Amino acid sequence: MSDGNGAPILRAEGLVKYYPDGNVQALRGVSLEVRDGEFVAITGPSGCGKSTLLHLLGGLDRPDSGEVWFRGASMARLDLDAFHARRIGFVFQSFYLLPTLTAAENVQIPMFEGPWPRPERARRASDLLAEVGLSHRAGQRPTRLSVGERQRVAIARALANEPELLLADEPTGNLDSASQEEILRLLGQLRDRRRITLVIVTHSEEVARAADRRIAIKDGRILATE
Amino acid sequence: MRFITLITKNVIHRPMRSALTALGLSVAIAAVIVLVGISWNFERSFLAIYRSKGIDMVIVHAGSSNQLSSSLEVGMVDRLRRIEGVADAAPTLVDTVAFEDQNLASVLVDGWEPDSLLFKGIRMLSGRPLRRGDDRSVLLGRVLALNLDKKADDPIQVSGESFRVVGVFESDSLFENGALVLPLTVLQKMMGREGQATGIVISATSSDPAFLDSLRRRIESQIPGVAATPARDYVVADTQIRLAKAMSWTTGLIAMVMGALGMLNTMLMSIFERTREIGILRAVGWRRHRVLVLVLGEALVIATAGTLIGGVLAAVGMQALMLSPTARGFIDPNIPIEVLGLALAMGIGLSLLGGLYPAARAAALDPTEALRHE
Numbered sequence: 001m002s003d004g005n006g007a008p009i010l011r012a013e014g015l016v017k018y019y020p021d022g023n024v025q026a027l028r029g030v031s032l033e034v035r036d037g038e039f040v041a042i043t044g045p046s047g048c049g050k051s052t053l054l055h056l057l058g059g060l061d062r063p064d065s066g067e068v069w070f071r072g073a074s075m076a077r078l079d080l081d082a083f084h085a086r087r088i089g090f091v092f093q094s095f096y097l098l099p100t101l102t103a104a105e106n107v108q109i110p111m112f113e114g115p116w117p118r119p120e121r122a123r124r125a126s127d128l129l130a131e132v133g134l135s136h137r138a139g140q141r142p143t144r145l146s147v148g149e150r151q152r153v154a155i156a157r158a159l160a161n162e163p164e165l166l167l168a169d170e171p172t173g174n175l176d177s178a179s180q181e182e183i184l185r186l187l188g189q190l191r192d193r194r195r196i197t198l199v200i201v202t203h204s205e206e207v208a209r210a211a212d213r214r215i216a217i218k219d220g221r222i223l224a225t226e
Numbered sequence: 227m228r229f230i231t232l233i234t235k236n237v238i239h240r241p242m243r244s245a246l247t248a249l250g251l252s253v254a255i256a257a258v259i260v261l262v263g264i265s266w267n268f269e270r271s272f273l274a275i276y277r278s279k280g281i282d283m284v285i286v287h288a289g290s291s292n293q294l295s296s297s298l299e300v301g302m303v304d305r306l307r308r309i310e311g312v313a314d315a316a317p318t319l320v321d322t323v324a325f326e327d328q329n330l331a332s333v334l335v336d337g338w339e340p341d342s343l344l345f346k347g348i349r350m351l352s353g354r355p356l357r358r359g360d361d362r363s364v365l366l367g368r369v370l371a372l373n374l375d376k377k378a379d380d381p382i383q384v385s386g387e388s389f390r391v392v393g394v395f396e397s398d399s400l401f402e403n404g405a406l407v408l409p410l411t412v413l414q415k416m417m418g419r420e421g422q423a424t425g426i427v428i429s430a431t432s433s434d435p436a437f438l439d440s441l442r443r444r445i446e447s448q449i450p451g452v453a454a455t456p457a458r459d460y461v462v463a464d465t466q467i468r469l470a471k472a473m474s475w476t477t478g479l480i481a482m483v484m485g486a487l488g489m490l491n492t493m494l495m496s497i498f499e500r501t502r503e504i505g506i507l508r509a510v511g512w513r514r515h516r517v518l519v520l521v522l523g524e525a526l527v528i529a530t531a532g533t534l535i536g537g538v539l540a541a542v543g544m545q546a547l548m549l550s551p552t553a554r555g556f557i558d559p560n561i562p563i564e565v566l567g568l569a570l571a572m573g574i575g576l577s578l579l580g581g582l583y584p585a586a587r588a589a590a591l592d593p594t595e596a597l598r599h600e
């Protein structure tokens with residue numbers, strides 16, 4: 001596989017996922033490629049298997065058959081913890097911030113797996129919060145933040161260990177349209193500044209339109225890609 | 227943020243539950259400290275009697291488990307004194323009496339001969355020691371004198387008979403401080419055991435264990451029907467002390483297991499509630515062992531708090547026990563440092579055991595499953 005621009009950062013081949021409890025065939029053979037620096041939107045009706053696909057692409061779960069490669073290395077043979085800690089960041093619809101911690105502390109959570117001593121962790125967290133425009137909210141707990149602000153904290157947390165790939169599962173699903181705008185703009189900036197690859201599951205037409213490419217899923221299969 | 231900050235915040239986030247768990251643990255630890263401490267001091271106090279008097283060996287009737295149930299002829303003392311290796315021998319008669327007005331149910335009474343080696347290791351605080359020819363005279367241990375509110379020269383009733391306090395003494399042993407001493411012959415008459423002793427103590431010409439062993443064999447072969455035991459073994463083998471120790475350990479252990487179960491319950495609840503949170507930690511790259519350390523750390527923080535509170539509770543509990551006059555004579559309120567260290571180690575060890583299973587479960591959580599958890 002060739003390196004350089006346009007080489008796939010992610011490749012999936014024939015992904016099948018079956019959930020025995022509920023007897024659900026969530027994915028029925030999905031193959032795709034995501035190139036380095038690309039912004040890909042995954043869309044489809046509820047229950048079609050988008051989250052399942054995203055989790056397989058991010059190595060949170062294993063397929064029943066098929067395989068995922070990250071930069072040419074099979075995920076089945078990767079040190080997944082190290083992969084999660086250093087190469088990839090996750091953003092979720094419900095933010096999942098730790099309620100006991102301030103924004104700055106939440107951003108530091110992934111850094112415990114990194115090489116940074118405590119002062120460095122604090123400094124990096126404040127840089128990241130500045131990057132998502134939340135310096136003034138660093139000391140607040142999540143409950144004191146607006147939903148849009150919470151998602152920005154979650155994005156800063158996903159960037160904590162400088163990943164190459166950001167996977168987001170309906171990151172604007174819980175947001176009003178103004179906050180959605182903000183998040184979309186922020187993601188665009190991150191992409192330009194960090195050359196990060198984005199794979200975003202979304203129901204939102206605006207988000208899908210902002211992407212370079214859209215992969216539409218239905219009933220566990222790829223319906224179309226454009 | 228330090229890792230420990232995260233741990234502490236998680237514990238403080240559930241203040242009621244964490245506090246109650248710590249409190250439960252602290253009660254268990256206090257029970258261990260108090261019970262084991264008392265039986266430990268009990269034994270130490272016994273040993274102190276023998277050490278301060280230079281007693282190397284105790285002779286009782288063969289087959290008796292303790293002095294109170296033993297019976298020997300006092301005439302045996304002279305025969306014992308003639309055995310090679312015996313420096314001195316003294317008979318002692320032990321009984322208990324009650325001072326009902328002062329609510330003292332069982333006070334030890336020692337019957338000693340006035341110039342006996344048993345008077346070594348006690349210091350007169352006031353008055354004088356027993357003399358030959360003393361008849362209606364008693365000596366009071368310091369604590370007993372306090373409890374009875376008597377001083378030298380005061381009249382006193384012992385088992386319905388009139389005596390005079392001739393002196394108040396202090397001993398290294400709590401037992402003696404809470405006891406009274408009568409002339410042997412007087413106590414024998416009161417008990418209807420003329421010429422008898424419950425035991426005979428011996429100071430040997432050498433305290434070397436091998437020497438004492440050969441002395442023991444010489445005594446037992448020359449005087450049939452007696453059992454000679456080196457003082458240390460005698461104390462350790464004493465059934466009452468052994469019983470006290472076994473009971474305190476058992477009770478303490480049960481308390482500890484309950485504390486550990488409390489910890490288990492709390493930590494399991496806490497990880498079930500935080501299933502999704504733990505999924506997130508795993509998804510952002512936390513290794514299993516970091517999740518394990520987090521949950522164990524939380525258990526440890528609670529355990530440490532429980533242990534500290536337990537130590538304070540134990541100290542307070544000991545002082546409260548000392549308010550009871552009966553306990554005052556027998557219980558040493560000082561907690562031996564060894565017992566403190568042991569309770570601390572046990573508390574932390576058992577809490578970690580209580581935290582280990584929840585921590586392992588948390589670490590084993592599958593991130594996708596955990597994220598779906600509502």
Ligand SMILES: Nc1ncnc2c1ncn2[C@@H]1O[C@H](COP(=O)(O)OP(=O)(O)OP(=O)(O)O)[C@@H](O)[C@H]1O
Pocket residue numbers: 019020021022024025026044045046047048049050051052053595598
């Ligand atoms: N752990 C699981 N156990 C059993 N069934 C599951 C599990 N996870 C997902 N499913 C089922 O698999 C199918 C696909 O689920 P998935 O969450 O991937 O859909 P989705 O496209 O993300 O839906 P939504 O848009 O509502 O988030 C659904 O029918 C869902 O109920």
Ligand SMILES: [Mg+2]
Pocket residue numbers: 050051052169
């Ligand atoms: Mg979904």
